[in-house]
Amino acid sequence: DTAVSQTPKYLVTQMGNDKSIKCEQNLGHDTMYWYKQDSKKFLKIMFSYNNKELIINETVPNRFSPKSPDKAHLNLHINSLELGDSAVYFCASSQESGGLAGTDTQYFGPGTRLTVL
Amino acid sequence: KNEVEQSPQNLTAQEGEFITINCSYSVGISALHWLQQHPGGGIVSLFMLSSGKKKHGRLIATINIQEKHSSLHITASHPRDSAVYICAAPRTGGGADGLTFGKGTHLIIQP
Numbered sequence: 269d270t271a272v273s274q275t276p277k278y279l280v281t282q283m284g285n286d287k288s289i290k291c292e293q294n295l296g297h298d299t300m301y302w303y304k305q306d307s308k309k310f311l312k313i314m315f316s317y318n319n320k321e322l323i324i325n326e327t328v329p330n331r332f333s334p335k336s337p338d339k340a341h342l343n344l345h346i347n348s349l350e351l352g353d354s355a356v357y358f359c360a361s362s363q364e365s366g367g368l369a370g371t372d373t374q375y376f377g378p379g380t381r382l383t384v385l
Numbered sequence: 386k387n388e389v390e391q392s393p394q395n396l397t398a399q400e401g402e403f404i405t406i407n408c409s410y411s412v413g414i415s416a417l418h419w420l421q422q423h424p425g426g427g428i429v430s431l432f433m434l435s436s437g438k439k440k441h442g443r444l445i446a447t448i449n450i451q452e453k454h455s456s457l458h459i460t461a462s463h464p465r466d467s468a469v470y471i472c473a474a475p476r477t478g479g480g481a482d483g484l485t486f487g488k489g490t491h492l493i494i495q496p
Contacts, residue, residue: 301483309422309469309491313476313483324476324483358428374418374484376428 271295274359274377281349282385289344289380291359298363299323300342301374302334305356314357317342346382354384387412387474391487399495404459406490408472409452415475417455418484419446422469431457431470462494 272293281287293300302314316324320336331347346353359377388411398404410417416435422428432439432446434455439446443462448455459466469491473484 303483308488310488311471311473311486313485316483326483356426373430373433375430376420379426379428381426 271375272359272361272377274357274380276380277378278381278383280383280385283349283351285349286345286347287349287382288346289357289359289382291342291344291377293340293359293361293375293377295361295363295375296340297361297375298339299361300336301360301362302342302344303358303360305358305379307355311358315342315344349382349384351384354382356381386476387414387485389472389474389485389487391472391490393490394488395491395493397493397495398462400463402462402494404462404466404492404494406457406470406472406492408455408457408487410455410472410474411453412474412477413450413453417448418473419455419457420471420473420486422471422489424468428471459492464494464496467493 275290299318301316303311304314305311313326314328315334317336333345336342356379358379360374362372362374390409392407416433418433419431420428421431434446434448443460445458469489471489472487476485
């Protein structure tokens with residue numbers, strides 16, 4: 269069973285389109301994250317959700333809107349896609365239920381490679 | 386917010402060599418993470434440690450909390466160890482903060 273799954277794995281689209289990436293975890297974790305990995309392979313956090321509530325929105329353009337319908341899902345919707353949005357987006361989860369930050373192992377999804385033409 | 390520095394950025398070694406990757410961070414933390422990104426792109430957590438040393442197979446991770454420094458060692462390196470190794474630390478002291486990452490070390494082990 270896949271612990272953290274993302275769909276789609278690849279997404280190629282035109283500038284200006286709206287697209288969504290879905291993420292699901294079956295680990296029973298409280299916290300889910302979206303990370304962006306740029307062309308230089310540098311990972312940076314975008315959002316963190318704990319029990320369906322937004323905890324972090326790390327200076328991400330408001331064209332990016334995360335949605336957490338329940339604890340096991342955190343989807344990422346992107347409006348008006350731009351060339352600079354091309355990257356690999358990773359979803360992750362951890363059992364971070366208000367304890368010391370970063371003391372729980374993070375489990376990553378396989379990533380979604382977004383290419384904006 | 387924490388800043389994480391890793392070195393070296395690139396490392397090429399021969400099979401069997403002992404490998405060391407270094408990581409330093411700026412803010413006191415509760416735990417430090419080492420991740421491995423395979424050539425295919427997937428990311429897995431190797432270690433999470435808050436003190437001392439942890440060992441898993443040929444991989445050893447150490448941390449010195451006072452010096453804000455951690456190392457990842459690979460003994461008897463093998464071509465299958467070729468990957469990007471990433472050090473990560475909690476962003477701040479709050480819960481559910483997510484991680485801030487080093488730029489990664491691209492390791493190539495040649496047969």
